[in-house]
Amino acid sequence: MTEPVLELDGLIAGYGDTTVLQGISLSVPKGQRVAIIGRNGVGKTTLLATIMGLTRQHAGSLRFQGQDLRTVPPHRRSHLGLGLVPQTRDIFPSLSVEENLIAGMRGDATLDEAYALFPRLKERRRNGGGQLSGGEQQMLAIARTLMGRPSLLMLDEPLEGLAPVICDQLMETFEQLADDGRHTILLVEQHTDLALRFAEHVVILDAGSVVHSGPAAALRLDPTIVERHVGIGLPTGV
Numbered sequence: 433m434t435e436p437v438l439e440l441d442g443l444i445a446g447y448g449d450t451t452v453l454q455g456i457s458l459s460v461p462k463g464q465r466v467a468i469i470g471r472n473g474v475g476k477t478t479l480l481a482t483i484m485g486l487t488r489q490h491a492g493s494l495r496f497q498g499q500d501l502r503t504v505p506p507h508r509r510s511h512l513g514l515g516l517v518p519q520t521r522d523i524f525p526s527l528s529v530e531e532n533l534i535a536g537m538r539g540d541a542t543l544d545e546a547y548a549l550f551p552r553l554k555e556r557r558r559n560g561g562g563q564l565s566g567g568e569q570q571m572l573a574i575a576r577t578l579m580g581r582p583s584l585l586m587l588d589e590p591l592e593g594l595a596p597v598i599c600d601q602l603m604e605t606f607e608q609l610a611d612d613g614r615h616t617i618l619l620v621e622q623h624t625d626l627a628l629r630f631a632e633h634v635v636i637l638d639a640g641s642v643v644h645s646g647p648a649a650a651l652r653l654d655p656t657i658v659e660r661h662v663g664i665g666l667p668t669g670v
């Protein structure tokens with residue numbers, strides 16, 4: 433078994449005094465593709481935000497590459513190799529595509545890398561972030577996070593509101609990133625079928641707790657587990 437890159441043990445966290453995550457334990461090996469699924473409001477975004485240091489950790493532990501992150505602020509976490517593409521995308525609308533990418537750049541990251549991954553961004557490089565389509569904005573949000581050279585890439589509902597053809601393109605990009613040997617990926621996604629096809633391991637959350645954690649292959653064989661916890665059926669052929 434590969435060394436875990438991320439380890440959560442009894443993690444309780446939330447907003448101010450409110451707790452949302454009710455004792456999450458999770459161990460993610462380096463290079464694994466993990467899908468985090470669950471109904472609306474069960475704490476998926478809060479889990480990613482907590483790993484990034486954006487919420488209040490009340491109890492339990494959170495370790496990245498063996499280091500306890502409890503007192504490490506978000507900007508330091510991104511220096512350590514954590515990268516979050518938030519659901520809100522958070523690009524700078526008044527900056528051009530190129531300026532957005534430069535703002536996220538660290539180390540030896542180059543614009544050419546971003547443009548190789550998303551040729552569309554090269555075509556739009558002089559356009560303002562606010563002038564982009566939803567799909568282009570998501571590409572920019574992902575590319576900007578990658579400019580920070582994360583080894584743990586967290587994607588919060590990256591397909592939300594996007595046309596099926598763009599969803600397919602983005603899923604191909606995630607496959608590419610997972611296969612390049614440099615990224616461990618946590619994917620929060622409402623498109624459960626796509627998430628299960630992508631993932632090696634699936635975590636199902638309900639009311640701030642892990643109610644299932646196991647290989648994606650088992651869920652593909654037995655969709656009733658997903659139906660029970662997420663309340664939806666999977667299309668056939670997943």
Ligand SMILES: Nc1ncnc2c1ncn2[C@@H]1O[C@H](COP(=O)(O)OP(=O)(O)OP(=O)(O)O)[C@@H](O)[C@H]1O
Nearest residue numbers: 447450452470471472473474475476477478479519
């Ligand atoms: N900034 C905040 N302050 C207080 N409570 C919040 C905040 N953000 C989320 N919550 C609450 O935390 C709980 C979990 O929300 P969260 O967004 O993590 O769920 P989710 O599973 O990602 O849902 P969705 O699929 O709708 O995005 C919800 O009850 C939500 O109302």
